[in-house]
Amino acid sequence: MCGILFTNNSGEINTNEFMIALYLMRHRGPDAPLGFYNYENIMMGHNRLSIVDLHDRSNQPFFSEDGRYVIVYNGEIYNYRELAKKYNVQMKTSSDTELLLMLYINYGPIMLNWLNGMFAFIIFDTQMKKIFVARDRLGVKPLYYNVKGENYTFSSEIKPLLHLLKNYSLDNIAIRQYKKMRSFFNNRTIYQEVKEFPPGCYMEGNVLYRYWENDYSDKQPPSDEELKYLLESSVNYRKIADVKIGSYLSGGLDSTIITGLAGVQHSWTVGFREMNEFQWSHLAANHFETEHHVIEMNKSQFIDLSKKLIREKAEPLSVPNEVLLYYMTMQAKKENTIIMSGEGADELFFGYDRIFKWANSSEKWDLEQFSELYTYGSQKDLEIVEDAIQPFLKWKKPEIIVAAFFQEAHLRGLLKRLDGATMLNSVEARSPFLDYRLVERLSGVGYQYKAKDGVVKAPLKRVFKDHIPIEIAERKKVGFPVPLEQIFGVSFKGESYFDKWFNYNLEVLGELL
Known part of the structure; x- marks a missing residue:
């Protein structure tokens, strides 16, 4: 488990500012010196929390044997030993970092389907000048980004991105999401300039692809x-x-x-x-x-x-x-x-049980009833609730809509x-x-x-x-x-305790801006 930072925008972000941003999430990995790699317009940074293979040989950024590929990675691949054996990967470390890099080099994006774990990682091909970005199926490991044209900056946390951006603004839609549903949806953060990289996806050549989508069609129960x-x-x-x-x-x-x-x-x-x-x-x-x-x-x-x-x-x-x-x-x-x-x-x-019992007993989708059972803020704001649930309405059946929403968005x-x-x-x-x-x-x-x-x-x-x-x-x-x-x-009259909690958070955050 670690913290990663990447940019291909070194024309606007200098090395000193990048290193300061990397240090802002030193808590994510204090077990090795700050890892840094600079190549033309690319900068890659890493904070290591040593979990598997505690040796320095597994520090990151981690390079392929020929030096062509370099990876920064946050997470754990639990089945890495089986994968190394199955695909005959000759390991020089006992680290899942090396296994990830070698699988990508040998097989490309299809390797994501073989991974059992939690991960967010970025691989840079120094020869083709191409980046590959991927995140685990359910989004267990965080990954945020800012994009300006074809320039991307990725980070395990929001704060380093804000340091590099200098100028940023709050997203009014996100504030409404937070004050109604206590979280952010559809890859928003509270900042207009910072988005969440979607789970179950990878990016290659500035194009986003989905490699995993959960199937909620009827299944027989397991024994x-x-x-x-x-x-x-x-x-x-x-x-x-x-x-x-x-x-x-x-x-x-x-x-x-x-x-x-x-x-x-x-x-x-x-x-x-x-x-x-x-x-x-x-x-x-x-x-x-x-x-x-x-x-x-x-x-x-x-x-x-x-x-x-x-x-x-x-x-x-x-x-x-x-x-x-x-x-x-x-x-x-x-x-x-x-x-x-x-x-x-x-x-x-x-x-x-309260909301799932309702969903199971309902034949038709009822947005107002869902809002009444799920949301926390006292303002009605059904427009925001509808926006959050929209990606899941394709499942039609209320029980499945609610199940998919909880499994992917609420979680x-x-x-x-x-x-x-x-x-x-x-x-x-x-x-x-x-x-x-x-x-x-x-x-x-x-x-x-x-x-x-x-x-x-x-x-x-x-x-x-x-x-x-x-x-x-x-x-x-x-x-x-x-x-x-x-x-x-x-x-106060009409104000819930969650309203107070939301306003308190926004007030403390406002002191930083």
């Missing part, structure tokens, strides 16, 4: 044995590392299953004294005999750390619990460089939260529920399987009932609690 195998395989892949692995453990169903399957030594939970899940996390930790760490936050810390996060990210936070994740990961870094997390389970298994907001909370602490988060094999297998499998007999996440509870405490298997789902009412005080 319990198949589901168990897929999740166990996903967790085992994500245990591949040369550093210590821990796990978030709230005591909810998802984190409990992952913690148990991963067999970690250290588990972590966080909350407020007056609002937490400590009882449940202790129950799970005692069951698995982990060294459990309970992190308690107070309201003053929440305000201080939320301001720090907004300033570090140079964008508003989507959900308040990102602050708690950040604080917990700050402590977890003392023991673990990798953290297992349960992101993706609610999207895949219809854990948001991206949670992944930004997870990346910010972890990478600012030089920690890599891994999410087994986001293994593309699991996602592809369960997409299109219906509500009657995922909520059988009205039981939310029924397959997970059934398959893993003998592996986790029965109290947790039978526990009702709760959110990640943050006492916004106590932190921000009494609401």
Whole structure:
């Protein structure tokens, strides 16, 4: 896990400014000297967080043996050893970076379909003067860019791009998205000049191509044995590392299953004294005999750390619990460089039961009802909701529209939260529920399987009932609690606590602009 920076616009961006921008995300990779490569109009930078093959030979930018190709890469390819063997790649390192580069050299873009992992990378061909950019299927690893004509600047974070741009402006559509839906959609960021590189896509010769699109057509449910195998395989892949692995453990169903399957030594939970899940996390930790760490936050810390996060990210936070994740990961870094997390389970298994129950029972799409069930801001603004959901209306059936929206659009907001909370602490988060094999297998499998007999996440509870405490298997789902009412005080008439949260974020961000 690392931070990458690239530009082919060295005519406007000088080396000194590029290096300052690269250093702004030093937290993403403090384990090696700043990596830098300069060739004609190209500059490539890298911050390395050493996870696999800790040797200096795997530092980046990384070059092909003949020096023609150079790569900067952020992520993990979990099946890289199998791919190296299958395609007879003679490795000089034990790093997935080398494997990525060699597969591209030998096979071109088709190699993206073989990768099981999370990634964003850029390869430059010094002979053909061509760049190749790619991002993983679900957008687990971030990649942002600015484009001016044929000049591109890419970064793992927004803040370095703002430093290089100098002049930038807020996107009014994005602000409306945020204040209504607490996130950004259709590859927008809060800045007009900065876009998010779309997941499941690659760019070659300044042309964008889609290499992966999820299929939500009707599928038969997997057997319990198949589901168990897929999740166990996903967790085992994500245990591949040369550093210590821990796990978030709230005591909810998802984190409990992952913690148990991963067999970690250290588990972590966080909350407020007056609002937490400590009882449940202790129950799970005692069951698995982990060294459990309970992190308690107070309201003053929440305000201080939320301001720090907004300033570090140079964008508003989507959900308040990102602050708690950040604080917990700050402590977890003392023991673990990798953290297992349960992101993706609610999207895949219809854990948001109220909205999925509605979608399953609806024959026709109803935008107003969707907005009422999903959105957070008090302003109606249906135009913004319609714009966000538009790419998914092609599926026609309300259940599939909602499933696709959550799996692809809603999830991206949670992944930004997870990346910010972890990478600012030089920690890599891994999410087994986001293994593309699991996602592809369960997409299109219906509500009657995922909520059988009205039981939310029924397959997970059934398959893993003998592996986790029965109290947790039978526990009702709760959110990640943050006492916004106590932190921000009494609401004004017609203003929700989320309205206050949105305005607070925008005010803190405004101090930077």
